[in-house]
Amino acid sequence: MKNATKIASLLLAGTMAVSLAACGGQETVTNDAAADSSASSTEAATSEEAAAEETSTRPTEPSGQLVIGSTTQVINEFYDTAFSNSATNYAMYDLIHGGDTVVYTKEGEFAYNDTVLASHEETDNEDGSKTYTMTINDGLVWSDGSPITAKDYVFAMLLENSPTMIEIGYPGANMNVYVGYEEYNEGATDTFAGVHLIDDMTFSLTVKAEELPYHYDISYAIARPRPMAVIAPGCDVEDTENGARITGDFTSELLEETINNIDTGYRYNPQVTCGPYLFAGFDEAAQEATLKVNPKYNGDYRGVKPVIETLVVRTVSSDTMVNELEAGSVDLLFQSSGADTINAGLDLVEEGIAADTTYYRNGYGKIQFDCSVFPTDSAAVRQAIAYCLDRNEFARQYSGGYAAVVNAAYGLAQVEYTENADWLAENLNSYEVNVDTAKELLEADGWNLNADGTPYSGTGTRYKDVDGTLQPLVITWCNSEGNPVSDLLATMLPTNMAEAGMELKATTTDFATLQDCINHAGETTYNMYNLATGFATANSPWYYYSTDEMWMRAGYNSNWIVDQELADASGAMKNIPYEDTEAWMEAWRNYIKVWNEKMPDIPLYSDEYFDFYSTKLHGWEATAIWGWERALLDAWVSE
């Protein structure tokens, strides 16, 4: 019977995964409605069973191998995110490269990296600009033993913002917050005015006055070195009064060879790095990367060095990944979601074959409205649609119990949520399903006519007189094919919407087309889409609800909402000093309250993620903000 259940779940999981793969759309997500009230207490809760069995001690020397399974395709691309959109490759990039001056800590805060920096200074200049001067520690070395100096940091800034780099296909680091970026990037000058090399161990970055004040201004001091001797052999960095510049034969031909060469280029084969792990190889046929511990690594911001000797990162199929864990062909599956996968993983935990760590996602799934399109340009219509959906039941049915419903633009892993959970529960409208309230909202918004202009009869589609023309209350909805969220919405929404007097017209397409519609890049726009979103470490809602159209065209304000109250509420957060937590929280609560009233999205669920891993892995403390690539530093394996 148990085997039959496993076969059935395998087939079901496989069917769903193939349909998802075919649509290339939304990730599989899961919910736990029951966990809603206790979300804050369950974040990063390592399973009690695993904790009780934690008897292994952390070795002092690196040993063992860990095979990490990624449902995102592992590709041969290790320069940075500019060349590749793969989240797994970005995590490997983080493991290979290091020396960051500013880090995002385990507690979810930006902080200067004391392992790297001997000192740092922030100077407010007379012209309103701000200079970050940083001196790196002695003794930092590249993996080949050569010393890391300030030149390597300055070189990275100059290299990645240079027109020469763009010539070889690099999109550019676009560090346009620094003084002199435009002139340097466009090739008008060979010096970068906002970047200075002060001495062998000290450099400075100067931020434009118009970029200040800024809540996350510490992030302006983020810098990461590149090995100049490897990427631009024969070149040097020198400082002038107009900023730093690269000297020597710094050409696109040189970079084509040192970066883009398919066999030896730094992009595909970075041999000199300074992160916790070294690149050991990529098997193109097997889509598998191997990393070896870097014996010369100085430690992360806490001084922690990895003790797992070898990492193998390979692609796994969501259909069979739990079986791979059971068979021992992978040791770690991170951010698993979906009831079938989670239940299969929990079976392994129950059998003692695996252990688990669970945490809430830093994001949420949603119905996203286009607030520039009639009739969802009306907040009342958006609210009415929200009242037509039983979100708790949706989350329960969709997730199988591994997510919670959220009521505004926050994820359950966010510090802002955990700090304000009680306030949110008391002050936000939870939009419990209520068709009568939806009707009242629509009546008040003027949707009180029949097709012939007579007062609304109570059945059928409502109409509204708009500038002398009768307009029907039709909501157009675009969704991606093979998407289980769409399937469930299609069964739960239309009936209640029809009862309230709304007609829902659905169109199914692929993700690229859907994206075009969201971005107003094609001829067709829709009233709503179903999507999922995650929050960046420097979450910046003031961009997402800016009334300036350029933020809409660039995909930040993808709701295309022009609402001054929401723009003001989110904009008020931008200038709050990073240290002023109290003011930040107060502004955040106000923003969330306004957001909850305006309803640019209907939040549907915030997932509970599971990391499943072999019992040989110990000390695993991953969370939504402390990803697997960081959790690896504290973990160890017992063979």
Next chain:
Amino acid sequence: MGKGRYLVRRLVYIVFVFFIISILMFFIYKSMPGDPVRMMLGDVSQSMKPDAYQALYDRTYLQLGLDKPLVVQYFIWIGNMLTGNFGYSTQYKRDVIEVIGTPMLNTLMLNAVSMLVVFAISIPLGIATAVRKNGVFDKFIQVITIVGYSLPSFIIALLLIFAFAVKIPIFPISGVRSPGFSGNGFEMFLDTAWHMALPAIVMSISGIGSITRYVRAEMIDVLRMDYIKTARAKGLKEKTVIYVHAFRNALIPIVTIATAWVVALFGGSVVIESVFLWPGLGKMLIDGLMQRDFSIVLTMQMFYVILALAGNVIMDIAYTIVDPRVRLEN
């Protein structure tokens, strides 16, 4: 008309059809909704200011030559294609020629093995069932082959994984090689062959089912012919009658199928590649379409067009080999 003249005519025809299809393909794909530049840049927009993103977008748009009229884009593309420049992959941000080789080799390897398995099993099996028509053995094989080609390969794959990789772990679940594999060339070959076993079996099952039935039907028809009766009346051994007289005459339709299979050697299966994580051309084509990576998609499509057209010529030539009565001018 001689064989050479026929081949020249077919060659001209192939070139003509190639260009017609290239025009159709190019304009159909280019008219698909979805912005390749936006897909290429991905989430970059979320890490830069709108004006910087717009500048990057415009620059990329120009670099990809999308500012030119479609007709001009076509001529640039076909010109490059004919000189061996297959373009730039917006998905992998590398030249197409650099990313297509490994998946092609993976697909070719898997398909070649499964084709060998299919023909090695189905031809003798088809003949054996035809000879034992309506016997217990024949009926048993009929049922098995119907099940074989009726079940979706996706279901067969998951069932075999559960049986032979999870419950009785004699094969690996997925992948091309063992994680972190190290060893010499021969050990690597063995490891890859071990990983190839399950996907090759799954790919073979439906092929064996359909081709066995096909061979059986053809053989049954041929075995009814007068010349078979004559051969038997002459006192020839049954094996000679079946394998020399009957099978050779049943070969023409089988050649049609076999040629199609050879062409299909380069056609990847999205399902098999996804379930077994065998990175091949099937998944690459689908991913390319989803990502609007037209350079990859068009390169692969035109490759398949050439294969299909060449396959037809090879098929015609093969007919003349298996049946001397067939003349190419006919």
